[in-house]
Amino acid sequence: MIAKHIQKIKPSGIREFFDLVLGMPDVISLGVGEPDFTTPWRIREKAITALEEGLTTYTSNKGLFLLRKAISDYILKKHSVFYNPNEEILITVGVSEALDLALRAIIEPKDKIIVISPHFVAYPALVEICGGEVLYLITKEEENFKINLNEFKKLLEKKPKAIILNNPANPTGMAYYRKELLEIWDILENKNILIISDEIYNELIYDEKPISFVSLNKNAKNKTVLLNGFSKAYAMTGFRVGYACAKKEIISAMNKIHSFSIMCAPIISQVAAIEAFTAEKELIEMKKEYKRRRDFIIRELNNLKLSVRKPEGAFYCFPSIKKYKLNSLDFAKKLLFEKKVAVVPGRAFGDEYDSYIRISYANSFENLNKAILRIKEFLQNLDKNV
Amino acid sequence: MDEILEILESNARISIKDLSKITNIPEKDIEKKIKDYEKKGVIIKYKTIINKDKIKNSKSIIAIIEVRVAPQKDVGFDLVAERIYKFPEVKSCFLLSGTYDLLLIVEGKDISSIADFVAEKLAPLESVRGTVTHFMLKKYKEDGVILKKFSENKRLAITF
Numbered sequence: 001m002i003a004k005h006i007q008k009i010k011p012s013g014i015r016e017f018f019d020l021v022l023g024m025p026d027v028i029s030l031g032v033g034e035p036d037f038t039t040p041w042r043i044r045e046k047a048i049t050a051l052e053e054g055l056t057t058y059t060s061n062k063g064l065f066l067l068r069k070a071i072s073d074y075i076l077k078k079h080s081v082f083y084n085p086n087e088e089i090l091i092t093v094g095v096s097e098a099l100d101l102a103l104r105a106i107i108e109p110k111d112k113i114i115v116i117s118p119h120f121v122a123y124p125a126l127v128e129i130c131g132g133e134v135l136y137l138i139t140k141e142e143e144n145f146k147i148n149l150n151e152f153k154k155l156l157e158k159k160p161k162a163i164i165l166n167n168p169a170n171p172t173g174m175a176y177y178r179k180e181l182l183e184i185w186d187i188l189e190n191k192n193i194l195i196i197s198d199e200i201y202n203e204l205i206y207d208e209k210p211i212s213f214v215s216l217n218k219n220a221k222n223k224t225v226l227l228n229g230f231s232k233a234y235a236m237t238g239f240r241v242g243y244a245c246a247k248k249e250i251i252s253a254m255n256k257i258h259s260f261s262i263m264c265a266p267i268i269s270q271v272a273a274i275e276a277f278t279a280e281k282e283l284i285e286m287k288k289e290y291k292r293r294r295d296f297i298i299r300e301l302n303n304l305k306l307s308v309r310k311p312e313g314a315f316y317c318f319p320s321i322k323k324y325k326l327n328s329l330d331f332a333k334k335l336l337f338e339k340k341v342a343v344v345p346g347r348a349f350g351d352e353y354d355s356y357i358r359i360s361y362a363n364s365f366e367n368l369n370k371a372i373l374r375i376k377e378f379l380q381n382l383d384k385n386v
Numbered sequence: 387m388d389e390i391l392e393i394l395e396s397n398a399r400i401s402i403k404d405l406s407k408i409t410n411i412p413e414k415d416i417e418k419k420i421k422d423y424e425k426k427g428v429i430i431k432y433k434t435i436i437n438k439d440k441i442k443n444s445k446s447i448i449a450i451i452e453v454r455v456a457p458q459k460d461v462g463f464d465l466v467a468e469r470i471y472k473f474p475e476v477k478s479c480f481l482l483s484g485t486y487d488l489l490l491i492v493e494g495k496d497i498s499s500i501a502d503f504v505a506e507k508l509a510p511l512e513s514v515r516g517t518v519t520h521f522m523l524k525k526y527k528e529d530g531v532i533l534k535k536f537s538e539n540k541r542l543a544i545t546f
Contacts, residue, residue, distance in 0.1 A: 021543045031544035121546045170546070292389075296408055342543055365408055 009128050012121065014348050017332060021342045028371045029342040030359045033170070035235035035315070039272075040282035043234060046275035050268045057267060061259040062251075063091025063243070064270045070277050071243055075226075079215040083226075083245045090251050090258065091265045091273075095200045095229040095242035099164075100126050101254040102196050102225045102244060106161060107132040114155060114163035116147060118318065118349035118356070120170045120198070135160055138352055141320060144309055145172040149183060156187070162194040165213060168201045171349045171358040172318040173294075173311020178211050185213075185220050194250075195224040200242070203233035203283060205313035206291040214245070222247055232314070233283055234276040239269040290315050293361040293368060300372045301359075304379055315362040318346070322355040324382050332357060338381070339374040390419055391428070398432040437533045439525070448477075448493050448522040449500045452486040453508065454515040463487060466513045475503050486518070497521065 012018075021027060038044075062068065068085035076082050083089050092098040099122065107113065107130040115123045116137045124134040135155050139145045165184075168175035176184070188195065197213040214221040229242030244254060258264075294311060301308045301319050308319035321331050328345035335341050346356030361368060389409050393400060402420075406413045423429040438444055455466045463481050467488060471479035478491040490508075494500040500519070509517055525533055 018544050027543060029541075029543040032541050033545040034541055036541070292408060295410060299410060300407075344544060344546070348546070365404070369404065369407065 005128065005131055009125055012348060014329060014332075014345050017329060017336075017345060020333070021336060024336065024340065027336065027340045027342050028363075028367050028374070030361070030363060030368075030371055031342040031344045032360050032362055033316075034237040034362065035232065035286065036362045036364065037235040037286050039235050039239070040276075040279045042279055042282075043236065043272050043275045047239075047268050047272040050271040055267050055271060059091075059264045059267050059270060061255055061264055062089070063265055064267070064274070067091055067270050067274050068243075070274050071245070074277055075212075075214075075245065078210075079212045081212070081214050081221055084248075087248045088245055088251055090244045090255050091270060092229075092242045092244060092258065093262055093265050094231060094240045095198060095227045096122060097258070097262060098227045098229070098242045098244040098254075099123075099196065099198060100129075101257050102227070102246075102250070103127060103130050103132065103162075104257050105250065105253040106194060112158055112160040114160045116163075116165065116169070118145065118169075118171050118346065118353045119164075120166055121348055123164050123166075132161075136350065137163075138350070141307070141309065141356075145169070145174045145318070146176065146180065147184060149187065152184070153187060156191065156193070160193060162196055163188075164196045164198060166198045167213065168205055168311070168313030170201070170314055171316050171344070171346075172309065173314045173316045174309065175205050175208075175210075175312035177208060178216070181211065181213055181216055185216050188223070189219065193223070195220070196227065197224050198227045200227065200229055200232055201314040202228060204287060204290060204315065206287070206294060207312060210313070225250055230273050230276050233286075234279060235286065236269075236272070236276065239266075239272055241265055241269045241273040290361065293363075293365065296365065297359065297361045297368055297372070304372075304376055306379075315360055317359050317361070318349075318353075318356050319359065320356050321346075324379075326382075328354045328357055335375070335378055339378045341371045341374050341378070388419075390416060391423065394420075394429070394432075398434075435528055435531050435533075437525075439533075446493050447496055447500055448491065448525075450520045450522060451490040451492055451504065451508070452518040452520075453488040453490060454486045454517070455488060456513045456515055457487075458513065466511070469511060469513075470508065473503070473507060475500075475507075486516075 065085065068089040071089055072083050072085040103126050109131045111132045112135050113127045113132050114135045114137050116139060127134050135158055137147060137152060137155055139147060195213060199212055202210045212226065214224050214226050225244055225246040227244055230239060231237040297317060298308060298310050306319040308317050311317045324331060328347050332343050332345040335343060344358040346353035390405060393405060393408060402413050402416050405416050438446060455463060457463050458465055467479060467481060470476060475492050475494060476490050477493050480489045481487060482489050492500055492503060494503060504517055504519055508514060527533065
């Protein structure tokens, strides 16, 4: 009954581990991929008002004009790039939907899409659901988990149709800045390849000014589908609002699929998202707190002699557990059973990363501190047994 | 504001050790900084916010009192304010613009003790021209802290 290309998609190798974590009480979880803050009150209050005012209808397929306009203004202010709110912006149900639409709009059977590993779990799965083929571009810890340009050029010989760029990236937290993006653009400039730039963590870059791929130059903008949303920066994961910006042909193709399969993002969430742009103060506060926690967790992991790159954005870090001779799943299970601390095994982000774990620091200092102490005891025990 | 002050403002009981861990400043330096702040009067006091409604037999009454006063030559309101805020019943005292001058927050064990304070101590003062007393019925939020306990934000323990 089930279609072959869906059967073919392998279930996440760590499903069983997830169930273990979810079934265990009193676990300190460093495995959460969403903010620990509640949505700022002004945004929640706006959603309540929307309900009170009886805003319970569909919106236009593309989303509320006011929201598209607000997004256009925001991108113009932030990156000095203009998208026409009438035809170059589409409101989606989270960035997940936007990504799905972008891939569905371009992929024909056997089309190849480059996914940079370690990768967000949905990238390869969505490509395969569309009948496409994934070309993995493996990055290495020694190279800060950033694209190796020679490897990249080699992969381009296989004629990919698009590349998915996640900046800053889940699970490593590494970000690309102007110089690196320009190097990537130099290689892509004369090729007919679409760049799908997932910038959902763009607001959460801690040391330098965030940069968007579309701000490089006009040609780069024209060849890019920019994806972003409200979930991570404004702690609005449950609202499910994302957006895609691209030239008219791409947006209208995406909107074709969107209008039949989804119709529109929920109006209450869209109204709340407009309000999010006024929550700058709250955003700055949350960002400051993440930065403080990042610095803390990286210092502590260094003290524990775990090899880890200092993440530049998002709220994850990706330490190596190579020296412990345990694969990432066994390591995570042992840590869970012995110390009740949950982390995500690295293999979830690519087969090559079975000697890494993802730690999310979207958690209170108290919990992070407790978790670090438990990990310390755990590693001391492992050291004894090595 | 200094990071140390920011953290202390939301948790006055945090240990020097934890403060050092969060800020990456050596414990010694933190202690020195805090001492300094205390000396300079930047840090005035370490206070606990208690929800007294939750404590049996410890009910106290709080009144907000608007006071109209006559300012004095050269010293304005300061001297009158001082006369008033030195009473231990006065928990807070602010000078405001508008239809009255001083706003007092006064605490007493019952309504009559507050009435006595107003009638016997406050109103008879020569420079006090009038008072309006409001009794507080319920506290919802104090010093930025919501007194009601909300259920915790429940996230799935693992998500990508």
